[in-house]
Structure formats: structure tokens, C-alpha cells
Amino acid sequence: MRFLLVEDNADLAASVAARLGLEGHGVDHAGTLAEAEEFLLSASYDLILLDIMLPDGDGRDFLARHRRAERQTPVIVMTARSAVSDRVDALDTGADDYITKPFDFAELEARCRAVLRRKGGSVQTFRRFGDLSFDPLAATVVIAGESRDLRSREVRLLELFLNAPGRILSKEHLCDRLFSFSEPVTDNAIEVYVGRLRKKLAGSEARIETVRGLGYRLTDG
Secondary structure, eight states, X not given: OEEEEEOSOHHHHHHHHHHHHHTTOEEEEXXXXXXXXXXXXXXXXXXXXXXXXXXXXXXXXXXXXXXXXTOOOOEEEEESOOOHHHHXXXXXXXXXXXXXXXXXXXXXXXXXXXXXXXXXXXXXXOEEETTEEEETTTTEEEETTEEEEOOHHHHHHHHHHHTSTTOOBOHHHHHHHHOOTTSOOOTTHHHHHHHHHHHHTTTSSOEEEEEXXXXXXXEOO
């Protein structure tokens, strides 16, 4: 998934981005609301992590504008304000969740997963497609009773395909969802990750087909 992190504390932002990066997510960091708006003009995001007190304004104003513009991207507010009234205000303004600083990274990751599941209309983490069973939390696929471990980027790539079975996903789309602007990406990066994932799916009815000139799609036979 691709996240936008809006946080003016550089050390905290670097730690959050590094932790989410280990999970295979691409994270773009904006230190101000103005930078956040610029990022939103250049890319689409699966989730926004939003601080409240920022150098050029209040994150709640940004959130309100975000919702008035009918942007549906989920938002988790991150703030040191712990009063019930602050949480209620953020949720009523349009936040999908709220986490109080300082927080444990494991809790932040769990809240991100929960918000993304709700966005996708699912409360389940375990996925099935054809004869393939996929557990993103355990980073494993099970094929014909055999469990196979996936690396973090392979987990995210398989999630993208499972979210759109049968649809052609271009290299550009996959690259946009897997990597942040700050990550160096070679021309064949997607080919490499697709090749690795195909090896992990060997023997399954689930196959990643190459559609020449267009991209890839997941089929079950």
C-alpha cells in the first residue's frame, strides 16, 4: 500500500516510515500541510497518517477540506492530544481512526490494517483465491497444504492482485502502489518482484499472467 505521512517531527516521521517500509508499504513524508497538498496532487494514496499541530496550520482543517472535496482516502489522526473531546472532534471531522502519541508501532500497524480492511469492506484478514490461501499477517500462502513464506514486498504485491482479480494492472500502477517518491526504482523492479511472486505461487491454480504492452493480471486457471 502507499501511505502519505503528514508529520513535522522529522525523527518520528523517519521512524514511522522505516517501520511501515519494513512491512512493504511505500511512504511519502510531508512536513507541512502545504507539502501534503502537493503530494495529493501528484499521487493517490491508500491511507493518510495525519498530525494535528503542524507548522502551517491545524491538521483538522486539512482533514475538513479533504472531506469537503469528497476525497475518500482513509485518515488516521496522530496527536499528543488525548482528551475525549479531541478524539470526538477529529472523528466527527472525518477521521477514520485516532491514535495518541507516544504510541507503539505495533498498535499503529494494527490500526492501519483495520482501517484498510474497513475501506475494502472486509473484516477478515485471511484471503482465498482458487486453491490459494493467503494470510498477510503471517506473510504466508498455503498451496496444496504447503505453506510458503513471502517477503514484505511480495505480500503487498499479492494483496494488490487479490484486490483486483482478473483486472489488468499496469507496471506504472503497481510501482505507484509499492514505492514512495523517495525510493529509487529501476525500470525492471516490478518484473523482478512479479517473477519472485510467481515462483512462490508455483503449482497453484492462481497465476499471474503477462498481458503484453499492458501489464499483469491474476487468474485462477
